[in-house]
Amino acid sequence: MSTNELTRQIKEEIEELSRKRNLPRHTLLMNSLHRIQEEYGYIPDFAMQELSEITGIAPAEVNAYVSFYHFFSTEPTGRHKVWFCRTISCHLAGKDQIVKAVQDRFGVKMGQTTPDGRFTFAFTNCMGMCDKGPAMLIDGETYTKLTPEKVLEILEKYE
Amino acid sequence: MAEMVNVRINGIETEVEKGTTILQLARKLNIYVPTLCAHPDLRQAGACRMCVVEVKGMRTLQSACSFPITSEMDIFTTTAKVRKVRRDILALLLKNHVGECQTCKRNGNCELQRLAAEFGLHDYLYGKRTERRYSVDDTGYAIVRDPDKCINCKRCVRTCSDIQAVGVLGTLYRGADTKVTTFMEKNIAETLCVNCGQCINRCPTGALTEKDATSAVWEALEDPNKHVVIQTAPAPRAAIGELFGLPAGTSMTKKMNTALRLMGFDRIFDTNTSADLTIMEEGTELLIKLKKVYIEGMSKDEAGLPGITSCSPGWIKWIEQFYPEYLPKLSTAKSPQQMFGALVKTYYAQKMGIDPANIVSVSLMPCTAKKFECERPEMRDSGYKDVDYVLTTRELGAMIKEAGIDLPNLPESEFDSPLGLGSGAGLIFGATGGVAEAAARTIWYIVTGENVPMKNLEVVPLRGFEGVKIATLPKIEKTAPGWEFMKGIVPKIAVAHGLANAKKLMDMLKAGELEDVFCIEVMACPGGCLGGGGQPQPTSPEIREARMKAIYEEDRHLPYRQSHENPYVHQLYEEFLGEPMGELSHKLLHTHYCRRSRRM
Ligand code: SF4
Ligand code: SF4
Ligand code: SF4
Ligand code: FES
Ligand code: FES
Numbered sequence: 036m037s038t039n040e041l042t043r044q045i046k047e048e049i050e051e052l053s054r055k056r057n058l059p060r061h062t063l064l065m066n067s068l069h070r071i072q073e074e075y076g077y078i079p080d081f082a083m084q085e086l087s088e089i090t091g092i093a094p095a096e097v098n099a100y101v102s103f104y105h106f107f108s109t110e111p112t113g114r115h116k117v118w119f120c121r122t123i124s125c126h127l128a129g130k131d132q133i134v135k136a137v138q139d140r141f142g143v144k145m146g147q148t149t150p151d152g153r154f155t156f157a158f159t160n161c162m163g164m165c166d167k168g169p170a171m172l173i174d175g176e177t178y179t180k181l182t183p184e185k186v187l188e189i190l191e192k193y194e
Numbered sequence: 195m196a197e198m199v200n201v202r203i204n205g206i207e208t209e210v211e212k213g214t215t216i217l218q219l220a221r222k223l224n225i226y227v228p229t230l231c232a233h234p235d236l237r238q239a240g241a242c243r244m245c246v247v248e249v250k251g252m253r254t255l256q257s258a259c260s261f262p263i264t265s266e267m268d269i270f271t272t273t274a275k276v277r278k279v280r281r282d283i284l285a286l287l288l289k290n291h292v293g294e295c296q297t298c299k300r301n302g303n304c305e306l307q308r309l310a311a312e313f314g315l316h317d318y319l320y321g322k323r324t325e326r327r328y329s330v331d332d333t334g335y336a337i338v339r340d341p342d343k344c345i346n347c348k349r350c351v352r353t354c355s356d357i358q359a360v361g362v363l364g365t366l367y368r369g370a371d372t373k374v375t376t377f378m379e380k381n382i383a384e385t386l387c388v389n390c391g392q393c394i395n396r397c398p399t400g401a402l403t404e405k406d407a408t409s410a411v412w413e414a415l416e417d418p419n420k421h422v423v424i425q426t427a428p429a430p431r432a433a434i435g436e437l438f439g440l441p442a443g444t445s446m447t448k449k450m451n452t453a454l455r456l457m458g459f460d461r462i463f464d465t466n467t468s469a470d471l472t473i474m475e476e477g478t479e480l481l482i483k484l485k486k487v488y489i490e491g492m493s494k495d496e497a498g499l500p501g502i503t504s505c506s507p508g509w510i511k512w513i514e515q516f517y518p519e520y521l522p523k524l525s526t527a528k529s530p531q532q533m534f535g536a537l538v539k540t541y542y543a544q545k546m547g548i549d550p551a552n553i554v555s556v557s558l559m560p561c562t563a564k565k566f567e568c569e570r571p572e573m574r575d576s577g578y579k580d581v582d583y584v585l586t587t588r589e590l591g592a593m594i595k596e597a598g599i600d601l602p603n604l605p606e607s608e609f610d611s612p613l614g615l616g617s618g619a620g621l622i623f624g625a626t627g628g629v630a631e632a633a634a635r636t637i638w639y640i641v642t643g644e645n646v647p648m649k650n651l652e653v654v655p656l657r658g659f660e661g662v663k664i665a666t667l668p669k670i671e672k673t674a675p676g677w678e679f680m681k682g683i684v685p686k687i688a689v690a691h692g693l694a695n696a697k698k699l700m701d702m703l704k705a706g707e708l709e710d711v712f713c714i715e716v717m718a719c720p721g722g723c724l725g726g727g728g729q730p731q732p733t734s735p736e737i738r739e740a741r742m743k744a745i746y747e748e749d750r751h752l753p754y755r756q757s758h759e760n761p762y763v764h765q766l767y768e769e770f771l772g773e774p775m776g777e778l779s780h781k782l783l784h785t786h787y788c789r790r791s792r793r794m
Binding site: 081 | 351354355360361362363364365366367368376377378386792793794
C-alpha cells in the first residue's frame with residue numbers, strides 16, 4: 036500500500052500528454068516516466084499506478100516498461116545517477132578498469148548506492164558514443180574517453 | 195471484394211484474402227502448425243516462435259501466427275529446418291520448466307506436455323533445471339500462480355489487460371531474465387485481480403490454476419455428522435462433458451445429478467431456483483426505481499437508474515475498484531449462489547429440522563470469482579457462512595474421475611426438492627444476456643399482464659456474443675392495473691460481457707449516452723458464465739457458442755420458462771420469505787458493496 040501521490044504539476048503534465056491525439060503509447064509512457072524519474076530520482080510504485088490511471092495503460096504494462104529500460108529504477112537512488120556503458124565498444128576500450136577504479140574508490144558495486152546517498156552506479160547498454168569509449172553518463176551528462184584517473188576526477192565534481 | 199493473393203503451401207496452390215496470416219491459411223486447409231502463444235481470443239503476440247514455417251526466398255523462418263500474407267509466396271510447414279527449430283524451441287522451454295506432470299493439475303490437458311509428446315522429445319536436449327526458482331503464490335482467493343511452470347507465452351497478460359481491463363499481469367525485465375508476473379511482483383492477493391480466472395482458461399500449462407476446494411469437500415462428504423448439500427449452476431452442466439471427451443455443448447444436467455449422489459452428497463439442488471428469486475427481487479427493485487422516476491418525479495440518477503446487475507462477483511470487485519461512484523446503481527440483490535446459501539442454512543434447515551451448524555453448503559460454479567464471493571464478510575446473513583465451498587466445473591470433473599465414476603454412461607436422475615426446481619429463465623443466466631432476458635420476461639409480465647411479445651419467449655436482441663449489446667424492446671401499449679405510467683415507454687436494455695466491454699459500457703454511461711436505458715447486465719466473463727474462469731480448458735468462441743446453444747436448447751424444453759411461474763418460488767415467499775423486497779428478503783437476499791481502493 037502506498038499513501039503517496041504524484042505532485043499536481045506532474046499529474047497535469049501527464050494528463051496533457053495523454054490528451055494529445057496520435058501520440059504513440061511508447062512516447063507517452065517514456066516521456067511521463069522520464070519526468071517522474073527526474074522529479075523523484077526513481078519511479079515509485081504509486082507513480083506507476085497513477086500513470087496507469089491517467090493514461091489507461093495497464094499497470095503491469097507500465098511496470099514492464101520500467102523494468103525493460105535500465106535508465107529507470109524502482110528503488111530510491113543516490114543524488115547522482117552514474118551509468119557506465121557495458122556494450123562491446125566501450126568494453127573493448129577498457130570499461131572494466133574504469134569500473135574497478137570506481138568500485139575501489141567508493142566501496143560499492145554496480146547497481147548500488149553509496150552509503151552517503153551521493154551516487155548510484157549502474158551499467159547501461161550502448162549510448163551511441165562507441166567511437167569515444169569508454170563512456171559514462173551522470174545525471175544526463177555524457178563523459179567519454181575515460182581513464183581510471185579521469186573518471187575519479189570527474190566524480191569528485193559532483194557533491 | 196477483398197484483394198486476393200496466390201499462394202502455395204506445401205505445394206498446394208490456393209488463393210487467400212490479402213492480410214490472412216499463414217496460420218489462418220494453414221488451419222483453413224487442415225494443415226497442422228503447432229502453436230503456443232497464439233490463442234483465438236487474443237491479439238497476436240509472436241512470442242514463442244513455436245509456429246515457425248519456411249517461406250521460399252526468406253533466409254529466416256517466419257512465425258505463421260503473426261505473418262500476414264500480402265504477396266505471392268511459397269510456404270513450407272514440414273521441412274527439416276522447421277522441424278529442428280521447433281524442437282529446439284520446445285527443448286529450451288522444457289529446460290527451464292520445473293514441474294512434474296504426474297502431480298500437475300494440467301496432466302493430460304497441458305499444451306506443453308502435448309507438444310513434447312508430439313515432437314517425440316524423449317530427452318532434454320539442453321538439460322533440465324530441477325531446482326525451483328520461484329515460490330507458488332496461493333495468497334489469492336481464487337487463482338494460484340506457479341511461475342516455475344510458466345513458459346512466458348503472455349496469454350494471461352493479454353487476457354488480463356485486453357479482455358478484462360484489469361492489467362495486473364505483465365512481463366518484467368528482458369532477454370534471459372524475462373518473466374511473466376504480477377505488477378511489482380506483488381502477491382496476487384495484494385493486486386487488483388478480480389478473481390475472474392480468465393487467465394487460467396487461456397494458460398497453456400499448469401502455471402495458473404484455481405485454488406483447490408476438492409480436499410475440503412471430500413472431507414465434508416466423508417464426515418458422517420455433516421449434511422452436505424450442493425447447488426449446481428447452469429453453465430457447468432453444458433460444459434462438464436468436455437472433461438470426459440464429449441463435445442462442447444453436451445447437456446449433462448441429469449447425469450451429473452446421479453454422479454453427485456454416488457459421490458455422497460445428501461441433497462442435490464438447482465441454483466436456477468434462486469436465480470428465479472434473483473429475478474423476483476431484482477425485478478421488483480427495478481420496478482420500484484421506475485416508480486420513483488415516473489410517479490414521484492425523481493431524477494433517474496437519484497432513483498438509481500439504469501439498474502445494474504450484480505450476480506457476477508468478478509464484475510462486482512471490478513466496479514468496486516474502478517467505478518465506485520456507480521455503486522448506488524448496482525442492484526442490492528445477491529447473486530443466485532449467495533441467495534441459495536442464505537436459504538440453505540435458514541429455510542431448508544428449519545424445514546428439515548437440521549442444525550445449520552451441521553450443514554455444509556457446497557456450490558458447483560463455472561466461476562473462480564465465486565470462491566472469493568463466498569468469502570466476503572457480507573455473505574453470512576444466515577448466521578453462518580452461507581456458502582462453505584465453491585467447486586469449479588474443472589474441480590468437480592476431477593472429483594468425479596477420482597471417485598471412479600464414468601459420467602457419460604450414467605443413468606439420469608432428478609434434483610431433490612424443495613430447492614430443486616428452476617425455470618428456463620433461471621437457466622439462461624448461464625449465457626450473456628440471459629439475466630436481462632429473464633428479467634425482461636418477468637417484468638414485462640408484471641407490467642402488462644401478458645407474456646413478452648417474442649416468439650417462444652425468446653428475447654433475441656439480448657442474445658449472442660457481440661461485446662456490447664443495446665436492445666430495444668417493443669413499445670409498451672397495454673398495461674396491467676397500477677402500471678399505467680409505463681404506457682408508451684420503449685424499454686431499452688444494455689448488455690456487456692468481458693470486463694473490457696463492461697468498461698466501454700461504463701464509459702458510455704459516464705458520457706450520458708445511456709439516458710433511456712433501464713437496466714444494464716454485466717457478466718465478467720466472455721460469453722457470460724458459460725465462458726467462466728472455472729470451465730474446462732481450452733476455450734474458444736466456437737466452444738462457447740456450443741455451450742450457449744445447449745443452454746438455450748434446454749430452456750426451450752422446460753415446463754416453466756419464467757421466474758414468476760416457478761411454483762417453488764411462490765411457495766418460498768408464502769412459507770418463509772414474505773414478499774419480494776420485504777423484510778426477510780431484504781435481510782437474506784440482499785447485500786451491500788464497498789468502495790475499494792484502486793491502489794495496490
Ligand atoms: S505444466 Fe504441463 S508440462 Fe508442466 S508439469 Fe504440468 S502437465 Fe507437465
Ligand atoms: S483472474 Fe482475472 S483479473 Fe485476476 S489475474 Fe487472471 S485475468 Fe487478471
Ligand atoms: S502463466 Fe500461463 S498464460 Fe501466463 S505467460 Fe505463463 S504459461 Fe503463458
Ligand atoms: S558501446 Fe558504449 S556507447 Fe556504444
Ligand atoms: S504461436 Fe506463433 S509465435 Fe507463438
